[in-house]
Amino acid sequence: MVATQETIDTLEEVTGKYKYGFVTDIESDKAPKGLNEDIIRFISAKKDEPQWMLDWRLKAFATWQKMETPDWAKLDIEPIDYQDIHYYAAPKSSEGPESLDEVDPELLKTYAKLGIPLDEQKILAGVVAVDAVFDSVSVATTFRGELAKVGVIFCPISEAIRDYPDLVKKYIGSVVPVADNYFSALNSAVFTDGSFVYIPKGVRCPMELSTYFRINEANTGQFERTLIIAEDEAYVSYLEGCTAPQRDENQLHAAVVELVAMDDAEIKYSTVQNWYPGDENGLGGIYNFVTKRGACRGDRSKISWTQVETGSAITWKYPSCILQGKDSVGEFYSVALTNNLQQADTGTKMIHIGEGSRSTIISKGISAGRSQNCYRGLVRIQPGAENARNFTQCDSLLVGDKCGAHTVPYIVSRNPSAKIEHEATTSRISEDQLFYCQQRGISTEDSVSLIVNGFCKEVMKELPMEFAVEAQKLIGISLEGSVG
């Protein structure tokens, strides 16, 4: 998964600072701008969807039209013109490729630039199965044969809608209802692709599953939808990576991710989000409005979210766990880094319903430049959650003195036996630490990166190895120009 040095060098030459900011020159098949029932029919037809799916979408659209844009928490945002967006864009030559041979070589080149090991030889050397979503369609899913042998389904969700309608019907919208929020409703109406994962009872998925999302087209929204189901005693570790080209206008990304864990099942969901953050003056960048939620339906089930968020102009995201099962476990490990004029409002919700349910929240916020970084979290203990426990730790690190860090923890406990602990710290990157590193010959930028990575250590160690290395580098790159 690690890009070769040569790739990185070429990229840096081509793109300057934001290393993923290139645009791929391929013909694309786009829906006209705007949003109405016809566009939804267009998307559904493009995907060859059954009637029930189209009906579901249209109903969601009707719901969305009745909703109000949310009141922006701590965010400062220009109103979004939802009629000025393309809701569907597909690289022209790649509608449902059967194998990698059929994938447009330009696309493969893009993925190579991104450091994604799409070509199968490379993948065979590793242990990662990859689904790659380019604008609105999934262009290649590797390793499917291997996975099918153990009964694991890993495919684009558009394909799952056709091939496994019963599973999709049963679970889609069951964790994040259509009307949950403005963006979940919008996504339900117009979602274009995403991944579908099903791990049958008793199966430990033999490899990490991974999806790369990339927004390529201008004026395009990306609305992907991911659904992961782990049956009793199943285990899966899923990774998600995101990049977008450098563009002056803002682009919208509104994804929905739903996880379901049954008895004794475990889902580990890791994200490295590096959407284009905009330039030093706040021009351009992705609006990242994502609803991610996991339901620990089974007893002793476990869902763990790990995220490293360095990109996007605006991030609005609260991966959550609904801890229904007895002794179920929810975890949230987060690093959110903002620089320049980025804004992040992120955190988690842990809803304790089951007896003995436990949750851990470790959040590390880093603010640099003139950015604003807010942790917003909710821990709710329902009356039936006897002996529930939560531990929350929120640490903020400020780099420079023009940025802001905010911590907004909400705690609602309706069961007196619950034990909730909350710790929060705010610190500044210290001049002593910087000088100590520099005196050892380490450049200012590398010193900042070392210290910040040290600050994030507890979260980074939760990431799968190869992702952790990438994430560390990303933190260094994202902090460039923040000191000195």
Place this chain on the structure above:
Amino acid sequence: MAPLLEIRDLHASVGDTPILKGINLAINVGEIHAIMGPNGSGKSTMSYVLAGRDGYEVTGGDILMNGVSMLEMESDERARAGMFLAFQYPVELPGVGGMSFLRAAVNARRIEAGEDEVDQLEFVKLVRAKAKNLSINDDMLKRAVNVGFSGGEKKRYEILQMALLEPVLSVLDETDSGLDVDALKIVSDGVNLLRDPARSMLVITHYQRLLNHIVPDYVHILAGGKIRRTGGKELALEVEESGYVGIDDAA
């Protein structure tokens, strides 16, 4: 040949407070110089100014290494040019693994010299070997830099870094303070191991006993931001017996 380090009429301020008030000092290659002086006389300040710390402003004079002024160089550049400072109070770096820190420091030099980065496994072996000489155990190497180390452990860790970086000029700021007798011996042996005709050292201390282990070529007394006296090893003994009384006036 120009001295390895030459300090010419150096004046420096912290904030608006002048601390160094005209220091002159020349250290030839291969020499060891000791600096003694009362608390608050400016010893640590001088070490920071030499190392180019931000906020320590040179208001007059010059610092030259091999005849070239270092004033325009950033602290990391000076370090890569071969200047090392063993801190009086080493700084904790929470979460920063010792091995990655040491490797980053060594690689920074190698990259500048156009060499390849160190081989990870070889490097671990090298660090372990050097650590053993300084009675630093594997557990300490695995921990975050200086975090939870005892005072004496921190000092030994400074010398380990010095041994790995092989600087041409080392400034040791009270590396002996807070060490027990055994540790003092370990640290001194470590320093002596690096004694080399191609390297020089500036050893800041309050105690004559260190100079029994690390025998200096010259001893200077710094007081009130100026070097008031210079002599051989016997000057340290004199200070130990009669203190700094009267030295201020001797200028």
